[in-house]
Amino acid sequence: MKKYNVAVVGATGAVGREMLKILEERDFPFDNLKLLASERSEGKKLTCKGEEYVVEATTPESFEGVDIALFSAGGGVSKKFAPEAAKRGAVVVDNSSAWRMDPEAPLVVPEVNPEDIFKHKGIIANPNCSTIQMVAALKPIYDKVGIDRIVVSTYQAVSGTGKAAIDELRDQAKAILASEKAESNVYPYQIAFNVLPHIDIFFDDGYTKEEMKMVNETQKIMGDDSIKVTATAARVPVVYGHAEAVNIETKEKLTVSEAKELLDNAPGVRVVDKPEELAYPMQIDAESTDDVLVGRIREDNTIEKGLNLWIVANNLRKGAALNTIQIAERLIEG
Amino acid sequence: MKKYNVAVVGATGAVGREMLKILEERDFPFDNLKLLASERSEGKKLTCKGEEYVVEATTPESFEGVDIALFSAGGGVSKKFAPEAAKRGAVVVDNSSAWRMDPEAPLVVPEVNPEDIFKHKGIIANPNCSTIQMVAALKPIYDKVGIDRIVVSTYQAVSGTGKAAIDELRDQAKAILASEKAESNVYPYQIAFNVLPHIDIFFDDGYTKEEMKMVNETQKIMGDDSIKVTATAARVPVVYGHAEAVNIETKEKLTVSEAKELLDNAPGVRVVDKPEELAYPMQIDAESTDDVLVGRIREDNTIEKGLNLWIVANNLRKGAALNTIQIAERLIEG
CATH class of the missing domain: 3.30.360.10 (Dihydrodipicolinate Reductase; domain 2)
Structure with a gap:
């Protein structure tokens, strides 16, 4: 089974932490996991699937070699870094409101419109929780x-x-x-x-x-x-x-x-x-x-x-972290 | 100014206590005030307009000489005692759901249908708070x-x-x-x-x-x-x-x-x-x-x-006690 290089942006937030739990629970097939956040959180340690990861500050270069970037760090961070990640070949699944109404970004609930996932141009948006x-x-x-x-x-x-x-x-x-x-x-x-x-x-x-x-x-x-x-x-x-x-x-x-x-x-x-x-x-x-x-x-x-x-x-799981990861799962199922 | 003999039934409850406060705040023109409740509350003391009143157990005879009886003691008590009060010449304003849909009982919000007050046959119902x-x-x-x-x-x-x-x-x-x-x-x-x-x-x-x-x-x-x-x-x-x-x-x-x-x-x-x-x-x-x-x-x-x-x-005031007393006020204004 193919494994993926995954980045979680906003890893230390409420939704980011939920994402780590869900990646572990659902045994998401990642090879490398990169935890990104703001400079303020740099050096913090978080675990996933029994491994400890050190949180890094997000830079455009953070996304080199990343296949899937799961963003949940607010609209500003997504606006700035999602295109950088996409440019470097990652598929972004973004939990902020930044790209939701962008005509080029599919907005997806896997139970509703899974087919839209494959129309992405590098960024897929996760809808609002409600x-x-x-x-x-x-x-x-x-x-x-x-x-x-x-x-x-x-x-x-x-x-x-x-x-x-x-x-x-x-x-x-x-x-x-x-x-x-x-x-x-x-x-x-x-x-x-x-x-x-x-x-x-x-x-x-x-x-x-x-x-x-x-x-x-x-x-x-x-x-x-x-x-x-x-x-x-x-x-x-x-x-x-x-x-x-x-x-x-x-x-x-x-x-x-x-x-x-x-x-x-x-x-x-x-x-x-x-x-x-x-x-x-x-x-x-x-x-x-x-x-x-x-x-x-x-x-x-x-x-x-x-x-x-x-x-x-x-709201933190189906309304945010879970739906984001379900999009990523559908994406790699192809 | 004419003064009235008023009874409050369910005086020790949340709405009953609110009624006493409102009778005082609005200087409701009562001559005598009778506080009624269940036997369990008999002997409790409550004050209104600076006077102390001893709570009595409710009996049919409690309503002898009462002009206005404000009920807030639950549907069962209202079903049982409101007709007894009406029979003895009191006008009942009832805060329970017991009489609300009775075709003979007006259901009144004074800002909405004050004219209905005067169609009463002894019992006026106060609507549900919501x-x-x-x-x-x-x-x-x-x-x-x-x-x-x-x-x-x-x-x-x-x-x-x-x-x-x-x-x-x-x-x-x-x-x-x-x-x-x-x-x-x-x-x-x-x-x-x-x-x-x-x-x-x-x-x-x-x-x-x-x-x-x-x-x-x-x-x-x-x-x-x-x-x-x-x-x-x-x-x-x-x-x-x-x-x-x-x-x-x-x-x-x-x-x-x-x-x-x-x-x-x-x-x-x-x-x-x-x-x-x-x-x-x-x-x-x-x-x-x-x-x-x-x-x-x-x-x-x-x-x-x-x-x-x-x-x-x-909900305790406009939704209950206040609306009840506003009905009584309109009633005595005539």
Whole structure:
């Protein structure tokens, strides 16, 4: 079996560390592994498959001889270094938002549009976490009956922001429980015991960038600009896992039992929907699974062809590191 | 000025205590105040307007001579004692779900359908918390351009469940932060650092009773069975305040600025919507206000006449105790 020279850029971050775990868990066939990060992290040691690796500062030359470069170091780093890696023959799978809407970069969820992987020109983009889990769950429905319109409200975990946000939530919760003042540095307001209807920057029309990612990325991944999506993205005081209340209008009628059967047979999707046993998807259950969990599937009788669903996934794994590595796996399968 | 004999049933509960605070804050014109609760709470002492009151066990005879009986002691108590109070000449304003859909009981949000108050036959029902804040915010829009359909996802605080749930959230958060096991007694699963897409019981069609309350109560309060509502209700790890992501389809087009102007002039509603200053409604801000906060107002371009809104209010005050007392105030104004 062919083995590959792999680089992980942003190896010391929350998603980067998750990538190392997943490369090990899935026994990704790498020959050499290069861990890259900012100068600040240079010299740090991390392990993967029992080997210790020393983190190096990222330079254009870091990518000499690299076959696959997995990026998760923010949009700025990706903008700067992904072309350098591609120029040197690496295929970049980038977890930032930098290349997602670039017409030359495929935007891929392997369960949805694996064929797009092979249209790359050196850079493949990994979608936004909240989009990945939604399209993974909706694809089987889309294929069967078509989808006209999606109304989605998100309940997103702080780990999507990074390690500092996890610490902030915990520190704030501790302070508030001790009747002390909670300090906000990562978010503009207290996130512990609160909900922020605000993720990423605001545009002039009042939508946030996170909300527009769900609109634009869904259309690009599905390869269908006619799918209408309107989103409200909110941050909840949860550490791991994003939840989404999703209302869809399909082109043809789909009953709840048909939807459950479709989703039961969909790759990467697990139906958790037995209300009589109080079984429904929850973020605490997403911590330990790679599946996209779908439940609370209900007919929406306010329209002729409508469904409500509750979709939950681990935002650091399926929403980021896992999807990135699944793209790389498909790429080398060819 | 005429003064009234008032009874508060369920005086020792979370909403009951809030009622006492509000009777005092708003200087409600009572002559005598009777605090009623279960036998378990008999003899407890509570204060209102500087006077100490001893809690009595509720019996049918407790309501002799009572003009206004404010109930918040659960559906069972209301079913049993509200008719007894009414029979003795009291007007009951009931915060439980017991009488809400009874055709003889008006269901009232004073900003929305104050005229219904005077149709009572002894019992007036106070709507569900998540419905109150939604209809209070949507009424001005409904009056101006009509509303066809509402898709709502809720982010509800644990205080809606009661004091035991507040304690459970805090205890669980403390345990988890100390890497100890979190115990769940009030909710079926951990609520700290988690979201439960489950409020009240499940019906056979997969909807919860909480979700159906939002459907049926909205139609009854608005006096319009043609308003279509589909809801997903979720409990978030927040102590006070419910938030709602609300998508509406109006009958006539309403722009964002028109919606803001309408809401700015609506009683009991406050627009908090300056994204450029990061001003949007949050649950932590609902703790200290009686207003329904509305923000994140955006045109939904997936339909011809659509808007998205983020609606937040204090579930114990406007969602319960305050609305109940506002009904009583209107009642005595005549």
